[in-house]
Structure formats: C-alpha cells, structure tokens
Amino acid sequence: MENQEEDYLPSLITATPFEGRQLAIKLARKSIGAIQPDAGIRQQLRAAYASDTAQLIASAQVVAVEFQTIAQANNYWKTKD
Amino acid sequence: MENQEEDYLPSLITATPFEGRQLAIKLARKSIGAIQPDAGIRQQLRAAYASDTAQLIASAQVVAVEFQTIAQANNYWKTKD
Amino acid sequence: MENQEEDYLPSLITATPFEGRQLAIKLARKSIGAIQPDAGIRQQLRAAYASDTAQLIASAQVVAVEFQTIAQANNYWKTKD
Amino acid sequence: MENQEEDYLPSLITATPFEGRQLAIKLARKSIGAIQPDAGIRQQLRAAYASDTAQLIASAQVVAVEFQTIAQANNYWKTKD
Amino acid sequence: MENQEEDYLPSLITATPFEGRQLAIKLARKSIGAIQPDAGIRQQLRAAYASDTAQLIASAQVVAVEFQTIAQANNYWKTKD
Amino acid sequence: MENQEEDYLPSLITATPFEGRQLAIKLARKSIGAIQPDAGIRQQLRAAYASDTAQLIASAQVVAVEFQTIAQANNYWKTKD
Numbered sequence: 001m002e003n004q005e006e007d008y009l010p011s012l013i014t015a016t017p018f019e020g021r022q023l024a025i026k027l028a029r030k031s032i033g034a035i036q037p038d039a040g041i042r043q044q045l046r047a048a049y050a051s052d053t054a055q056l057i058a059s060a061q062v063v064a065v066e067f068q069t070i071a072q073a074n075n076y077w078k079t080k081d
Numbered sequence: 082m083e084n085q086e087e088d089y090l091p092s093l094i095t096a097t098p099f100e101g102r103q104l105a106i107k108l109a110r111k112s113i114g115a116i117q118p119d120a121g122i123r124q125q126l127r128a129a130y131a132s133d134t135a136q137l138i139a140s141a142q143v144v145a146v147e148f149q150t151i152a153q154a155n156n157y158w159k160t161k162d
Numbered sequence: 163m164e165n166q167e168e169d170y171l172p173s174l175i176t177a178t179p180f181e182g183r184q185l186a187i188k189l190a191r192k193s194i195g196a197i198q199p200d201a202g203i204r205q206q207l208r209a210a211y212a213s214d215t216a217q218l219i220a221s222a223q224v225v226a227v228e229f230q231t232i233a234q235a236n237n238y239w240k241t242k243d
Numbered sequence: 244m245e246n247q248e249e250d251y252l253p254s255l256i257t258a259t260p261f262e263g264r265q266l267a268i269k270l271a272r273k274s275i276g277a278i279q280p281d282a283g284i285r286q287q288l289r290a291a292y293a294s295d296t297a298q299l300i301a302s303a304q305v306v307a308v309e310f311q312t313i314a315q316a317n318n319y320w321k322t323k324d
Numbered sequence: 325m326e327n328q329e330e331d332y333l334p335s336l337i338t339a340t341p342f343e344g345r346q347l348a349i350k351l352a353r354k355s356i357g358a359i360q361p362d363a364g365i366r367q368q369l370r371a372a373y374a375s376d377t378a379q380l381i382a383s384a385q386v387v388a389v390e391f392q393t394i395a396q397a398n399n400y401w402k403t404k405d
Numbered sequence: 406m407e408n409q410e411e412d413y414l415p416s417l418i419t420a421t422p423f424e425g426r427q428l429a430i431k432l433a434r435k436s437i438g439a440i441q442p443d444a445g446i447r448q449q450l451r452a453a454y455a456s457d458t459a460q461l462i463a464s465a466q467v468v469a470v471e472f473q474t475i476a477q478a479n480n481y482w483k484t485k486d
Binding site for chain 4: 218223229
Binding site: 005007008009010011012013027028030031032034035036041045048049052054055058059061062065066068069072073 | 421422423425426427430455456458459461462463464465466468469470472473476477481482483
C-alpha cells in the first residue's frame with residue numbers, strides 16, 4: 001500500500017443503493033481528509049461550509065459523481081431488485 | 082446498514098423517465114440533507130439559493146449527474162418505450 | 163407518479179441529435195423550475211444570468227451533461243445516420 | 244422539430260478526432276446561443292470572458308464533456324486509426 | 325476540415341497512460357487556445373491563474389475529464405500492461 | 406514520450422480500491438504540478454486552499470472524476486472481491 005493511511009475502502013460493493021449513497025458521502029469526506037489531514041482544522045472549517053448553500057451544492061456534486069462510480073460498480077443493484 | 086438514517090433509496094429503478102427526474106432531484110436534496118442534517122438551518126438557507134441563479138444552475142448540474150446515473154440504471158427506459 | 167407535476171419527459175428518445183440538444187436544454191430548464199417553482203421569480207432572475215458569462219458557461223455545462231445522457235440513450239443516433 | 248431553430252447538429256459522427264474537438268467547441272457555443280439568443284449581447288459579452296481565466300477554464304470544462312460524448316459516439320475514431 | 329486550424333489531435337491512442345495524461349493536458353490547453361486565440365493575451369493571463377489555487381483546481385478538473393475520455397479510448401491501456 | 410517529465414503513471418491498475426483512491430489523489434496533484442511546475446510556488450499556495458472549504462470541495466470533485474476513471478480501468482476491483 002502506498003502509505004500507512006487507514007484503508008477505508010475495502011470494496012465498492014454495497015448491499016443496497018442506500019448504502020451506496022452513504023459510501024459516496026464517505027468517499028467525498030475522505031477526499032477532503034486526504035487533502036486537509038488536520039482533523040482540528042476540518043472541524044473548525046465545518047461551520048464555514050455547512051451553512052453556505054453554494055458549498056453544500058458543490059458537495060452534493062461530488063457525492064453525485066462518487067455515487068455514479070459506486071452504482072456502476074454494483075451494476076445499479078439490479079441483480080438484487 | 083451504516084447508520085440509522087431513513088433508507089430513502091430502495092432502488093434506482095423507476096417506471097418512467099419523468100420519475101427518474103424526480104428521483105434525481107430527491108437524491109440531490111438528500112445529499113444536502115446528509116451534509117447539513119439540521120432541517121431548520123436548511124429551511125433558512127433556502128431563500129439564499131432559490132433566487133440565486135448561479136446556485137440554481139449549480140443545483141441543475143447536480144441533478145444532471147444524478148439523472149445520468151438513474152438513466153443508466155434504467156437502461157434509459159428503452160425497454161418500456 | 164411521485165407528485166402531480168406535469169410529466170415533461172415521456173421519453174429520452176429523439177428523432178435527431180439536434181432534437182436531443184433541444185431536449186437537453188429543456189431538461190436543464192426543468193431542473194431550475196423544479197428547484198424554483200415560482201415562474202414570476204424565474205422570469206425576474208433571467209436578466210441576472212442571461213448576460214452573465216460565467217453563468218451562461220455554467221448553464222452550458224449542465225446542457226453538456228444532460229446531452230451526454232440523451233446521446234447515450236439514443237445510441238448516439240448511429241442507427242439513424 | 245421542436246421549434247424553427249437552425250439544425251446545427253445533423254450528426255455526432257466526424258471524420259477525425261480533431262473535427263470532433265471542433266464540433267465540441269461548436270456545441271458549447273450553441274448552448275450559450277440557445278440560452279442567450281441575442282447575438283449582439285453575446286458579442287458584447289465576449290470581452291468579459293475571453294480574458295477571464297476562470298471563465299476560459301470553465302469553458303474548457305464544457306468542451307471536455309461535449310468532446311467525451313462525441314468521442315463515445317465515434318467509438319474514439321478507433322476504426323479509422 | 326471545418327477551418328484551417330492546425331490538426332493537433334490525429335488520434336486519441338497513446339503508447340502509455342502517462343502519455344495519455346500529457347495529451348489530456350494538451351487538449352485542455354488547446355480548448356483555451358480555441359476560445360482565446362491570441363497567444364499574447366494568453367501569455368499575459370498565465371500569471372493570473374498559475375498562482376490562483378481555485379483556477380489550478382478547476383484546470384485539474386478539465387484534465388480529469390479529458391483524461392477519462394482518453395483512457396476509455398485506450399481501453400485503459402489494459403492490453404499493454 | 407512527449408517531454409522528459411517523470412513518468413508517474415506506469416499503469417491505472419491498482420491492487421485495491423483504496424490504492425485506487427490514493428492514485429486518484431496523486432493524479433489530481435500531478436495535474437496541478439503540470440500546470441504550475443514551480444514546487445516553491447505550489448508550497449506557498451498550499452495554505453491558500455488547504456483551509457478554504459470551497460477549494461477543498463472542488464479538489465474532492467477532481468478526485469471523484471479521476472477515481473471514476475481508475476475504477477472503470479480496474480473493473481471496479483470486482484474480480485478481486
């Protein structure tokens with residue numbers, strides 16, 4: 001493995017589409033964590049975006065792209081419908 | 082399931098393309114809700130983006146990506162045409 | 163159907179690529195309409211973005227993603243060339 | 244056809260990848276034209292974005308998405324290599 | 325060919341993923357050049373974005389989309405691994 | 406090879422999804438490095454975006470697109486589950 005970060009992504013496969021949504025949100029957050037590793041700074045920054053609609057919308061855009069990848073990986077959970 | 086949030090996405094399959102649009106808008110909104118879980122704050126924030134064209138356009142971008150995923154999941158509703 | 167909105171998307175299939183472009187623009191506009199349902203407000207807002215190049219470019223981005231979905235749905239209109 | 248606009252997109256198929264680039268740029272411009280149909284206003288606006296690097300980059304983003312669609316439509320011009 | 329511009333894209337096929345990255349960066353730059361053809365202006369503008377992190381990130385976004393297209397065209401260079 | 410830059414991308418194939426995430430972050434950073442090759446300037450600029458939530462979110466967007474490409478290249482690591 002490239003460096004000793006915690007492996008937070010053993011697989012892209014989830015049991016349900018909803019768990020796929022939760023994984024997409026997790027991946028978006030982990031990207032922010034990888035770019036700004038200081039949890040204290042991230043906590044301070046939360047107030048800055050959590051009530052800034054432009055940043056909430058931009059965050060939803062990241063989730064949408066991550067979810068598309070996860071949905072493709074799970075064949076859109078079709079086999080499990 | 083990861084946490085006790087309401088499972089708002091049992092399936093990506095919808096009866097029609099229009100229901101796919103409505104699901105895409107729902108998913109975009111649910112992402113915002115997951116990032117800013119306080120419904121009161123979200124309600125206050127609505128005025129900030131609902132008449133800000135740049136944010137309306139950015140929201141439409143999120144819907145477009147979510148819809149692409151849903152359309153792929155439904156094979157573009159081709160079998161039902 | 164989820165709610166009593168007008169079903170503006172009976173199908174993603176169009177006769178020509180050009181009609182696919184027009185549908186993409188329509189879908190982008192319908193997203194804005196779903197997020198800001200007040201037609202009067204939307205009309206007032208039009209001046210704000212229609213001569214703002216950054217917002218015109220952002221709108222073109224939405225159209226490009228919607229068009230990609232429509233083009234995929236129509237198999238890039240290859241069978242009709 | 245939906246309205247009497249000029250059909251500027253008879254096909255997504257181009258002879259070469261370079262013509263695909265040119266078509267992508269054309270489609271991005273046509274989207275702007277569809278949203279702001281007044282050519283006079285568009286001409287005035289050109290100065291606003293043509294030396295604004297953020298808007299030039301955003302325009303390149305639109306071209307990249309349009310080009311991806313065109314490249315998929317042409318099977319990445321692989322058969323013609 | 326549409327106009328007498330230099331054909332800078334004879335093919336999307338590259339020998340390696342790294343050359344695919346270089347081509348993606350080249351395509352992003354060529355889009356800027358097509359929208360702002362004046363090399364002198366582009367040179368002056370370079371300082372504006374080359375130390376503006378928001379614009380560097382937006383440029384990386386364009387490269388990511390262009391690279392995705394190139395990677396798809398080369399079947400992710402799998403056959404050459 | 407186009408120029409004498411270090412070949413930082415011998416392959417898109419990674420052993421695990423997590424290594425795919427790390428590669429996506431690396432590719433996003435390499436794009437910034439290719440556009441702003443001066444490491445000193447990049448180091449100075451780090452403070453500007455590392456605590457700017459809008460830019461952290463925009464960076465996460467780049468990672469999401471790069472990761473989608475890498476996940477497609479690795480067939481979503483399905484065979485290795």
